[in-house]
Amino acid sequence: MNDAWGYDDTETTQPEHNDGPKALREAYKAQKAQNDAILAELAEIKQERAKEKLSSVFSELGVPGAAELYQGEPDPEKARAWAESMRATFGSGAQGTPGSVPPPAPTLDASTQQQFQQMTEAGQSGTPLGNFEAAGAAVSQASDLNALIAAMNQANHLNG
Numbered sequence: 001m002n003d004a005w006g007y008d009d010t011e012t013t014q015p016e017h018n019d020g021p022k023a024l025r026e027a028y029k030a031q032k033a034q035n036d037a038i039l040a041e042l043a044e045i046k047q048e049r050a051k052e053k054l055s056s057v058f059s060e061l062g063v064p065g066a067a068e069l070y071q072g073e074p075d076p077e078k079a080r081a082w083a084e085s086m087r088a089t090f091g092s093g094a095q096g097t098p099g100s101v102p103p104p105a106p107t108l109d110a111s112t113q114q115q116f117q118q119m120t121e122a123g124q125s126g127t128p129l130g131n132f133e134a135a136g137a138a139v140s141q142a143s144d145l146n147a148l149i150a151a152m153n154q155a156n157h158l159n160g
Contacts, residue, residue, distance in 0.1 A: 093103030
């Protein structure tokens with residue numbers, strides 16, 4: 001048949017004739033395949049960016065693990081509202097980032113703390129500490145030189 005119009009029935013094509021409807025169809029198929037690949041890659045990139053945005057929202061709220069549990073739309077405002085509703089539903093002691101609350105300062109002075117420690121130890125063993133054990137505990141709990149000197153003076157006072 002005639003190959004001038006791109007309708008070749010003989011399976012023998014000549015490479016110098018690439019200007020018919022057949023060549024246009026092949027070019028269209030190649031361009032469509034390339035566009036489909038680009039669109040798939042673009043969709044993947046959009047999905048990754050949405051996940052990054054959501055994880056940053058949850059990190060700002062102090063609940064980075066919630067990004068894996070969130071099933072809603074990848075809208076940062078909706079994600080923030082979801083996280084706040086979950087916080088309200090399940091409760092949360094800390095309303096900021098974890099570790100941002102400083103530990104409470106001790107409210108007992110050293111001698112009261114020592115007496116409390118002695119009572120605790122006496123309650124655990126059933127017998128109060130003797131003078132020797134109390135002096136040993138005070139020496140072992142000393143954190144600096146002055147505390148060690150005070151513990152030794154107290155031990156000497158108990159023996160004397």
